[in-house]
Amino acid sequence: MLYYAEPVSRLIEELSKLPGIGPKTAQRLAFFLLRQKRSDAVALARAIVDAHDKTLYCSCCMNLSDSDPCRFCQDERRDRSILCVVEDPRDVVAIEKTRDYHGLYHVLHGSLSPMEGIGPEQLKVKELMARLSSPALQEVILASNPTVEGEATSAYLARLIKPMGLKVTRIAHGLPVGGDLEYADQVTLVRALEGRREL
Known part of the structure; x- marks a missing residue:
């Protein structure tokens, strides 16, 4: 009715x-x-x-843009020796809001999820691999989400990239500012301890 x-x-x-x-x-x-x-x-x-x-995909970084290449890829002031790999265009915005990262990006548009039928072919992995031959590039930061799928994606990409002689790093995971230790899960606490740094 x-x-x-x-x-x-x-x-x-x-x-x-x-x-x-x-x-x-x-x-x-x-x-x-x-x-x-x-x-x-x-x-x-x-x-x-x-x-x-x-809106279209930037032909370099696969980010959503209204120009090709996008404003990040066009900006000559950005550090071309570092490439940050993220899952989603919203992740680029989150990192940019820190005002602390000045390198380039690559957007995968998802993460590996065999249960949902998402493999490397459904992501922008081929486009990422094509970018890694740049002589200026020295480090690839894997900034996928701290989920099972994000961890699997980072592990998969690290296995592909390391043999190319590039430095591969993973963003640190840990406790949020203002969080209480007693409410943190064990995996988060382990990551926080592993990612500790000297003061």
């Missing part, structure tokens, strides 16, 4: 396809959008279409 007008039902159905949005939240969002001015709804629709149509 159709409870709402067909366009409203279709809007709710489309919104419920978004990650983390269930039917109730989709319904609330739909009615919120219907209460907005038409110009706001048009601006939102245009932003979605523009993001879809005008």
Whole structure:
């Protein structure tokens, strides 16, 4: 049975396809959008279409961009001896917000997950390997997430990269600032101890 007008039902159905949005939240969002001015709804629709149509993969680092190469790859001030490998474009933003890393990036667009049918062919591994022949490159930082899939991805990439004579490092994992030791899991504590540094 159709409870709402067909366009409203279709809007709710489309919104419920978004990650983390269930039917109730989709319904609330739909009615919120219907209460907005038409110009706001048009601006939102245009932003979605523009993001879809005008965003592309940088041919160098595979990051999402509106230019090719992206602004990171174009920036001559960046340290070309270091390449940070991340799973997702959002990881690039997180690292950039630290204002402490000034090298280049490579985005894999996921991590190895045999259970979900994601192998090296589904990731941007081939493109990564093609970049490693740069004579300026000295170190590859593996910055995949501290999950089972992220660890497997880092281990796999390290086995591929080390024979090329490049330094391969992994980001440290440990306790968050403000965290309590008593609530940390054993793996996190082990990683924090292994990644300790001299003061």
